[in-house]
Amino acid sequence: MTTTIARRGTKRPPVPGTPVAMNGAALVAHAMRQVRPDVVAAYPITPQTVITETFSEFVANGRVHTEFVPVESEHAAMSACIGAACAGARVQTATSGPGLALMWEVLGIASGLRLPIVMHLCTRALSAPIDILCDHSDAMAMRETGWVMLVGENVQEAYDNAIMAVKIAEDPRVSLPVANLLDGFVVTHCMERAELLPDDAVTEFVGEYSPTHPLLDLQHPVTVGALDFHDYYMEHRRQQEEGMANAKQAVEHAAREFASLFGRSYGLLDTYQLEDAEVAMVVIGSAAGTLRMVVDGLRREGVRAGLLRVRCLRPFPSQEVANALKGVQRIGVLDRSLALGAAGEPLWSDVVAALATHGAGHPVTGWVYGVGGRNTPPGQFRQAFLALLDPATQPGRAGYLGLRERR
Amino acid sequence: MEPKVWQEMPPGGIILEAGSSRGVETGSWRVSRPVVDWPRCVHCMICWAFCPDSAFLVQEMKLVDVDLDHCKGCGICAVECPRQCIAMATETDVAAAA
Ligand code: SF4
Numbered sequence: 342m343t344t345t346i347a348r349r350g351t352k353r354p355p356v357p358g359t360p361v362a363m364n365g366a367a368l369v370a371h372a373m374r375q376v377r378p379d380v381v382a383a384y385p386i387t388p389q390t391v392i393t394e395t396f397s398e399f400v401a402n403g404r405v406h407t408e409f410v411p412v413e414s415e416h417a418a419m420s421a422c423i424g425a426a427c428a429g430a431r432v433q434t435a436t437s438g439p440g441l442a443l444m445w446e447v448l449g450i451a452s453g454l455r456l457p458i459v460m461h462l463c464t465r466a467l468s469a470p471i472d473i474l475c476d477h478s479d480a481m482a483m484r485e486t487g488w489v490m491l492v493g494e495n496v497q498e499a500y501d502n503a504i505m506a507v508k509i510a511e512d513p514r515v516s517l518p519v520a521n522l523l524d525g526f527v528v529t530h531c532m533e534r535a536e537l538l539p540d541d542a543v544t545e546f547v548g549e550y551s552p553t554h555p556l557l558d559l560q561h562p563v564t565v566g567a568l569d570f571h572d573y574y575m576e577h578r579r580q581q582e583e584g585m586a587n588a589k590q591a592v593e594h595a596a597r598e599f600a601s602l603f604g605r606s607y608g609l610l611d612t613y614q615l616e617d618a619e620v621a622m623v624v625i626g627s628a629a630g631t632l633r634m635v636v637d638g639l640r641r642e643g644v645r646a647g648l649l650r651v652r653c654l655r656p657f658p659s660q661e662v663a664n665a666l667k668g669v670q671r672i673g674v675l676d677r678s679l680a681l682g683a684a685g686e687p688l689w690s691d692v693v694a695a696l697a698t699h700g701a702g703h704p705v706t707g708w709v710y711g712v713g714g715r716n717t718p719p720g721q722f723r724q725a726f727l728a729l730l731d732p733a734t735q736p737g738r739a740g741y742l743g744l745r746e747r748r
Numbered sequence: 749m750e751p752k753v754w755q756e757m758p759p760g761g762i763i764l765e766a767g768s769s770r771g772v773e774t775g776s777w778r779v780s781r782p783v784v785d786w787p788r789c790v791h792c793m794i795c796w797a798f799c800p801d802s803a804f805l806v807q808e809m810k811l812v813d814v815d816l817d818h819c820k821g822c823g824i825c826a827v828e829c830p831r832q833c834i835a836m837a838t839e840t841d842v843a844a845a846a
């Protein structure tokens with residue numbers, strides 16, 4: 342399912358929201374309150390802090406009855422989440438950049454134990470040098486830890502994803518943790534007009550969580566975290582892969598249900614002017630807004646430009662990406678992180694592999710942009726589009742947008 | 749028993765039946781074992797509480813034996829016993845004596 346986000350002017354949904362002016366972090370904290378987690382364990386880190394702060398205020402003011410655990414580190418945060426989820430609780434946390442890096446060991450445990458934890462990841466550059474601003478190097482380092490990864494574009498989508506994430510994670514065919522990615526500062530701290538859904542409608546949408554084998558079910562005691570060796574480990578990993586494959590349908594299913602109630606419709610991908618595009622960019626996250634503007638400008642000049650925004654980074658919708666780009670002659674991929682020493686940047690590599698696997702072997706050129714929070718003005722994206730149209734541009738890594746360098 | 753295929757295994761490596769470790773000898777790699785000087789034991793249960801493998805067997809509030817199928821020989825009990833009536837003997841010594 343490839344859908345375009347319903348824009349203004351669409352008809353009134355069955356359950357309308359209340360317009361609010363809020364930043365992404367605060368609105369995500371509202372989503373957390375509305376899905377009523379049993380346990381939230383989190384450690385504040387910029388730019389995620391607003392989520393933790395706002396949510397802990399909700400707890401302190403009795404607006405949600407969650408056991409809030411102010412832990413001593415992110416490793417402890419995820420560990421506490423894992424313990425609570427094993428017990429059978431609905432669990433959430435949030436983090437950013439170095440915080441996520443500190444969680445790394447336990448990220449795989451959350452997934453390996455098949456715990457439907459939801460984590461809001463406010464993407465941030467990794468140190469050194471120290472940088473608190475947005476890029477995707479934190480998120481890209483967790484791609485293979487077995488978490489479903491949704492990437493929002495704006496405040497509204499970060500909130501909507503936060504709600505849908507619960508349904509996806511707790512779908513028994515999936516039973517995997519879900520990361521809800523929102524761009525640090527760009528989405529977490531910028532105030533936008535968005536819609537806050539009614540509390541009871543969200544609570545009803547996500548429903549009651551019924552864990553399959555909770556440790557607290559004393560009538561059916563189970564062992565969690567036992568030793569696995571060569572005799573069983575491979576089969577358990579294969580099971581995890583099955584959950585990940587099922588997540589694709591679960592993402593679409595949750596999106597359909599969400600759209601039928603709340604009016605905003607999402608898919609694995611978000612396409613813009615792609616149907617007849619001769620040249621297109623692939624991107625994740627908040628840069629898509631600027632890119633749509635650039636596409637509009639190019640279209641006015643007669644260039645058939647298009648945009649493909651990947652909303653579901655894991656599982657990577659390879660077939661859908663290949664289908665969406667089938668007719669596009671020149672494809673560019675924009676990565677907001679580096680993959681030092683790799684064949685190419687993370688999103689580029691996924692797109693190239695998807696096209697190669699599904700028989701659409703068009704050349705794919707990659708650019709690195711916005712690393713460490715560097716602003717990328719529309720003109721730079723436009724330059725990349727124009728470079729794609731230039732027959733001299735080679736597939737592979739083309740370079741950086743907005744890098745100061747000696748020519 | 750044929751090991752299960754992935755489609756038949758419980759998810760996440762959980763084990764559905766309780767007490768399944770009874771059927772697995774986890775102490776086979778032990779280097780030394782606790783030897784209790786029974787007449788001096790006052791059945792305070794400190795060793796029982798400290799043992800990470802629940803290897804002390806108790807009957808009617810009395811310590812009666814060490815479960816050597818599951819004792820891993822860590823020696824914690826020997827250190828913690830307030831009566832110092834647990835000694836650690838190496839498995840080679842035990843084998844030689846037998
Ligand atoms: S700690 Fe020592 S005295 Fe106490 S029960 Fe164990 S062996 Fe006996």
Ligand code: SF4
Nearest residue numbers: 799819820822823825
């Ligand atoms: S040696 Fe360790 S494992 Fe064995 S009985 Fe003593 S405390 Fe338990």
